Amino acid sequence: MARAIATLPGDGIGPEITAAARELLAAVGDFQLEEHLVGGASIDAHGTALTDEVLEACRNADAVLLAAVGGPKWDTTDPSAPRPEQGLLGLRKGLGLFANLRPVRPSAALLDASPLKRDRIEGTDLLVVRELTGGIYFGDSGRDGDRAHDDCAYTVAEVERIARVAFGSARRRVTSVDKANVMETSRLWRETVTRLHDEEFPDVPLNHLLVDNAAMQLVAAPADFDVIVTENLFGDILSDEAAMLTGSLGMLPSASLGDGGPGLFEPVHGSAPDIAGTGTANPLAMFGSVALMLRHGLAMESEAAGIESAIDRALEQGIRTPDLGGASTTEDVTRAVLASL
Ligand code: IPM
Ligand code: MG
Numbered sequence: 001m002a003r004a005i006a007t008l009p010g011d012g013i014g015p016e017i018t019a020a021a022r023e024l025l026a027a028v029g030d031f032q033l034e035e036h037l038v039g040g041a042s043i044d045a046h047g048t049a050l051t052d053e054v055l056e057a058c059r060n061a062d063a064v065l066l067a068a069v070g071g072p073k074w075d076t077t078d079p080s081a082p083r084p085e086q087g088l089l090g091l092r093k094g095l096g097l098f099a100n101l102r103p104v105r106p107s108a109a110l111l112d113a114s115p116l117k118r119d120r121i122e123g124t125d126l127l128v129v130r131e132l133t134g135g136i137y138f139g140d141s142g143r144d145g146d147r148a149h150d151d152c153a154y155t156v157a158e159v160e161r162i163a164r165v166a167f168g169s170a171r172r173r174v175t176s177v178d179k180a181n182v183m184e185t186s187r188l189w190r191e192t193v194t195r196l197h198d199e200e201f202p203d204v205p206l207n208h209l210l211v212d213n214a215a216m217q218l219v220a221a222p223a224d225f226d227v228i229v230t231e232n233l234f235g236d237i238l239s240d241e242a243a244m245l246t247g248s249l250g251m252l253p254s255a256s257l258g259d260g261g262p263g264l265f266e267p268v269h270g271s272a273p274d275i276a277g278t279g280t281a282n283p284l285a286m287f288g289s290v291a292l293m294l295r296h297g298l299a300m301e302s303e304a305a306g307i308e309s310a311i312d313r314a315l316e317q318g319i320r321t322p323d324l325g326g327a328s329t330t331e332d333v334t335r336a337v338l339a340s341l
Contacts, residue, residue, distance in 0.1 A: 001033040001297055006061035006262075008054075008091075010039040011074075011084060012271025013281035014067030020283040020334045021065060021290050026166035027338055028294070028303045032077030034061070039069025039084035039271075055094045058251070063297035064091070064264040067286060068271035079143055088266075090133050096258035098131040098158070099165045100235065101292070102268060104242045104252065106221075109315035111322050113247030116219060121245050123223035128242055129166040130235025132256055134158045135185070137232045147206040154185045154231065165257075166229035167201035174206050177214045177230035177238065189231060211238070212225040218242055243268055250281075255289030255296045275322075279329045282321040284311055287337060307341060313340035 007026070009018035018035075025031050036054045043049050049069070058064045069084040072319045076083070091097070105125045131154075139151030166174050176193045178186035190208055197206045209217065211234045218238060219223070222245050228240065243252040252268040254322035267285030275281055287307060314336035320326020321333060328336075 003062040008038040008066040010069040012273045017286040038087040040074040050090040066266040071273040087241040097256035100132040102128040110247040115218040129229040131162040135232035172226040250323040255292040263297040265289040310340040
């Protein structure tokens, strides 16, 4: 039976890159695609960024492919107004997707497209393992007169399960990133990661970095990293930084996984409202996310690897959207990748 994929185009360039992903999927297999509203598009239609029906449809799918949410139309600082991002956060929480994998491997053809020098980024092949359903993103928050607060909390069990994913993904080393010199949650994090390491993964080399130092090392010596495991907010920030090693935020895919149940696969970049509708969005992070979906969500490793090499080949042929300094269109890139499959 054809595998069911819930596609969530969302906002901005989302629908354009989803259309490209549909073409790619049609070329690699037989899938049953359904499409649902999320983010600003859902706010406009239903007044909320994620309806119960859409969450339920995602639960019942074999995998969820999301493009991007948000845009100036829904930007507000009013705490009671719905925000597009709530759609994404609701999906992560609602599907129990605590592990976010963001692989960063600059394509050989793009080694000169990064703002960093080639000799700095050559050999970079790292994985950010970001905790995705805890911390400050999901703590109590609110306003009281002229005061606002966002609580950050972690339990031992939450740290253990993400640390297991990190150690299980390591090839050379795990670097755990925290702010243990200041934050209590970080001290719990460091203590738990260390204990779990000693009990279950004593053979995997482990080191700890403070997040400010990690941000510096990531541009100073990115090739030294293998797996970086960190809490929700630090992972959000460090993964955007790491994306620039690949030349553009338009290149970075991600997989969000839970315990069984469908995973959610999405590019790390946002909805890029400034270029929406121009046909120049880079679909490669979306294609990379399709590859991760086939690998981690649908057990189709050879098709996943096939897409990744087709992306590399298209880049070798010189195909570049404007974010990579070229003039190729979304359509040009899609054609080039399909032809290289
Ligand atoms: C990401 C995004 C989201 C996040 C936003 C859109 C809520 O930046 O997936 O990295 O902060 O997690
Ligand atoms: Mg982010």
